Amino acid sequence: MKIKKLSKVIINQIAAGEVITRPACVVRELMQNAIDAEATQITVEVWHDDETILKIRIRDNGSGIDKDQMELAFLKHTTSKIAQFEDIFSIKTLGFRGEALSSIASISEVTAISSTNKSGAGIKLVLRGSDKIKSEAVPAQQGFMITVSDLFFNTPVRTKFLKKLTGEKIAIKEEVVKHILATDGIDINYIVYNNDHEISRLNAPAIYGLQDKIFSLFKRQDLAGNLIKVSATAQGYHFNGYLTNQRCRMANRKTQFFFIGKRVVESPIFYKTLDRAYAHILPSRRYPMAFIRLSFEGQRVDVNVHPTKKEIRFQNTSDFSTAFYSVVHQIVFKNILSKQKSELHLPDANVEELSATSRKSKFSKPGQVFSEQPSAENTPPFQWAHLENESTTASNHPADLKANDKEHIANNTTSTPAATSNHAVSAAAPMSAAVSSIENSQASSGDVLRTPAKVRPANLRVVAQVAKCYIVFILNEELYIVDQHAAHERINYNKIMTELDKKKLDRVALIVPLFYERSVTDTDKIIAHKQTLDKLGVSVDLFSKTVVSVSEVPQFIPEHKLEILISELLDVVIEHVALERSDFYRETIARMACRMSVMAGDSLTLVEMENLILSLYERGALLTCPHGRPFVKKIDAGELAKFFDRTRHLT
Ligand SMILES: Nc1ncnc2c1ncn2[C@@H]1O[C@H](COP(=O)(O)OP(=O)(O)OP(=O)(O)O)[C@@H](O)[C@H]1O
Numbered sequence: 001m002k003i004k005k006l007s008k009v010i011i012n013q014i015a016a017g018e019v020i021t022r023p024a025c026v027v028r029e030l031m032q033n034a035i036d037a038e039a040t041q042i043t044v045e046v047w048h049d050d051e052t053i054l055k056i057r058i059r060d061n062g063s064g065i066d067k068d069q070m071e072l073a074f075l076k077h078t079t080s081k082i083a084q085f086e087d088i089f090s091i092k093t094l095g096f097r098g099e100a101l102s103s104i105a106s107i108s109e110v111t112a113i114s115s116t117n118k119s120g121a122g123i124k125l126v127l128r129g130s131d132k133i134k135s136e137a138v139p140a141q142q143g144f145m146i147t148v149s150d151l152f153f154n155t156p157v158r159t160k161f162l163k164k165l166t167g168e169k170i171a172i173k174e175e176v177v178k179h180i181l182a183t184d185g186i187d188i189n190y191i192v193y194n195n196d197h198e199i200s201r202l203n204a205p206a207i208y209g210l211q212d213k214i215f216s217l218f219k220r221q222d223l224a225g226n227l228i229k230v231s232a233t234a235q236g237y238h239f240n241g242y243l244t245n246q247r248c249r250m251a252n253r254k255t256q257f258f259f260i261g262k263r264v265v266e267s268p269i270f271y272k273t274l275d276r277a278y279a280h281i282l283p284s285r286r287y288p289m290a291f292i293r294l295s296f297e298g299q300r301v302d303v304n305v306h307p308t309k310k311e312i313r314f315q316n317t318s319d320f321s322t323a324f325y326s327v328v329h330q331i332v333f334k335n336i337l338s339k340q341k342s343e344l345h346l347p348d349a350n351v352e353e354l355s356a357t358s359r360k361s362k363f364s365k366p367g368q369v370f371s372e373q374p375s376a377e378n379t380p381p382f383q384w385a386h387l388e389n390e391s392t393t394a395s396n397h398p399a400d401l402k403a404n405d406k407e408h409i410a411n412n413t414t415s416t417p418a419a420t421s422n423h424a425v426s427a428a429a430p431m432s433a434a435v436s437s438i439e440n441s442q443a444s445s446g447d448v449l450r451t452p453a454k455v456r457p458a459n460l461r462v463v464a465q466v467a468k469c470y471i472v473f474i475l476n477e478e479l480y481i482v483d484q485h486a487a488h489e490r491i492n493y494n495k496i497m498t499e500l501d502k503k504k505l506d507r508v509a510l511i512v513p514l515f516y517e518r519s520v521t522d523t524d525k526i527i528a529h530k531q532t533l534d535k536l537g538v539s540v541d542l543f544s545k546t547v548v549s550v551s552e553v554p555q556f557i558p559e560h561k562l563e564i565l566i567s568e569l570l571d572v573v574i575e576h577v578a579l580e581r582s583d584f585y586r587e588t589i590a591r592m593a594c595r596m597s598v599m600a601g602d603s604l605t606l607v608e609m610e611n612l613i614l615s616l617y618e619r620g621a622l623l624t625c626p627h628g629r630p631f632v633k634k635i636d637a638g639e640l641a642k643f644f645d646r647t648r649h650l651t
């Protein structure tokens with residue numbers, strides 16, 4: 001085969017494929033240009049019909065491009081932002097590669113109008129597939145306005161990789177949201193039109209600080225009171241922004257944002273370090289919200305890793321990870337402790353120093369003491385037996401999906417994730433009214449922590465809670481350490497399984513339904529699983545395009561966890577539409593069990609600890625939590641003897 005030199009147009013089209021893969025990339029690049037041009041006002045407009053994005057326009061009041069430079073700006077590798085290679089290490093602007101405008105112009109029709117001063121004189125340039133169609137003087141306001149239409153008209157293959165309209169719109173909105181969060185002092189407007197009718201508008205005024213933006217963009221009920229301010233320096237890295245504590249958690253990472261300067265950055269190190277720092281306070285696959293702005297002196301990262309410039313590489317990854325971990329760990333735990341302190345009305349005492357027994361826990365009931373049971377002389381040894389085959393249990397479950405549900409799952413595998421801002425929960429019903437009918441029916445399904453055990457082995461002694469996470473107890477002269485969350489989770493898991501195995505699941509009708517807001521795609525997914533949810537005791541209906549109502553719930557959910565648990569259950573449905581049905585049930589039930597359980601970090605009274613341990617004992621406990629983690633460590637006399645070298649020295 002003969003070797004030929006590629007034409008400029010083809011080279012550009014290939015290069016464009018790296019930078020512009022979907023309409024959202026156009027929005028990203030053009031917003032970044034406007035930010036670099038020091039605009040204080042940016043308006044992003046998107047037009048679509050019922051199927052596809054038709055046109056994108058970005059207007060700014062920044063420096064504008066000089067009329068003599070307009071055509072140059074649309075050529076490949078033309079930039080005003082760097083002059084030599086070294087500059088990219090100290091780059092302050094978002095762009096520097098000089099390829100965004102040329103890439104966009106090579107695969108679309110572009111109309112750009114620019115003016116560099118307030119005289120009202122401007123220039124208009126029209127290009128199609130990089131070819132100049134028109135260049136003329138026009139009246140214009142200071143700044144730059146660019147309209148992009150017919151995207152991918154000459155690279156039709158690319159359109160095949162695009163998601164459905166909703167998916168592309170979500171991706172565009174995410175770009176806008178990210179840049180709103182990344183910048184300060186810019187009035188950003190985002191307007192969407194369907195066939196020329198305005199259908200939505202988002203405005204972030206220039207005066208909004210990061211916290212105002214978070215509250216206005218993510219209208220989650222549980223944000224209030226659970227947002228923690230971050231302002232700390234470690235190893236020369238300055239961290240500023242916000243995190244959520246363990247009470248405001250998400251089902252995915254879509255609300256974890258990191259910024260260096262005005263750049264939105266992604267690096268696995270951010271996510272991994274956050275996971276590590278929250279490992280003890282959040283169950284697996286639950287994520288905090290994070291809005292972290294990172295700054296430092298000198299050159300510590302390389303931003304030239306990928307054409308989209310959102311990936312970065314740290315020169316010293318472990319240094320950064322240690323710094324970030326220590327900051328997050330300290331801040332989050334300080335928040336948890338101070339919250340507990342105020343909730344428990346402990347004005348001066350150091351929460352850490354109080355013993356577990358002296359603390360009033362939110363679980364304890366006044367006057368509740370451990371009821372003395374006749375001592376069981378022949379107490380059976382504490383066996384961690386009855387290991388259950390989870391997959392069998394789940395797949396044999398009566399609430400299996402029907403074949404057409406399966407079909408629906410298959411069809412949904414390419415559907416798009418939920419819009420970040422649509423992820424809000426708004427349970428409008430006042431809980432006291434909503435659950436009043438539950439109160440009288442809880443007796444049979446009360447939390448094990450509050451339920452005195454029926455049998456108490458004489459030689460059981462609960463000793464203490466350690467690190468608000470583990471329960472230490474002695475049984476038959478053997479020492480046991482139990483992970484409180486995992487153990488409680490296992491008990492709840494079994495309890496739910498037993499309830500669901502009943503012929504008729506006990507349900508409670510809510511006087512006032514609970515309402516949950518999700519994106520249109522997600523409410524569709526939820527309603528598609530109406531039958532499945534019904535078998536779990538949850539009766540769900542479509543209230544409006546973006547709101548579902550829940551009118552019946554299973555009785556086994558404790559009242560105080562109801563609202564959040566149902567919210568999580570809906571998230572599991574949204575996340576798991578593509579999973580095999582057995583996985584779906586196992587995951588759903590495991591999540592519910594997890595949510596109903598005491599967490600690491602919750603202090604327990606001695607009575608609650610005893611109730612928990614006895615409940616494990618009564619039920620013939622299992623070795624692992626429903627997520628597969630072990631939850632008990634036994635240290636027997638033999639192990640102690642070995643450790644203390646008593647096997648050889650018998651005195
Ligand atoms: N909105 C704008 N206002 C003023 N000047 C602009 C604007 N957009 C682009 N420019 C000018 O056009 C040049 C080319 O823009 P382009 O986006 O192609 O490259 P870049 O921003 O320099 O680098 P990158 O490819 O990394 O984005 C910029 O360097 C800048 O001088």
Ligand SMILES: [Mg+2]
Pocket residue numbers: 029032033094095096100101
């Ligand atoms: Mg650019």
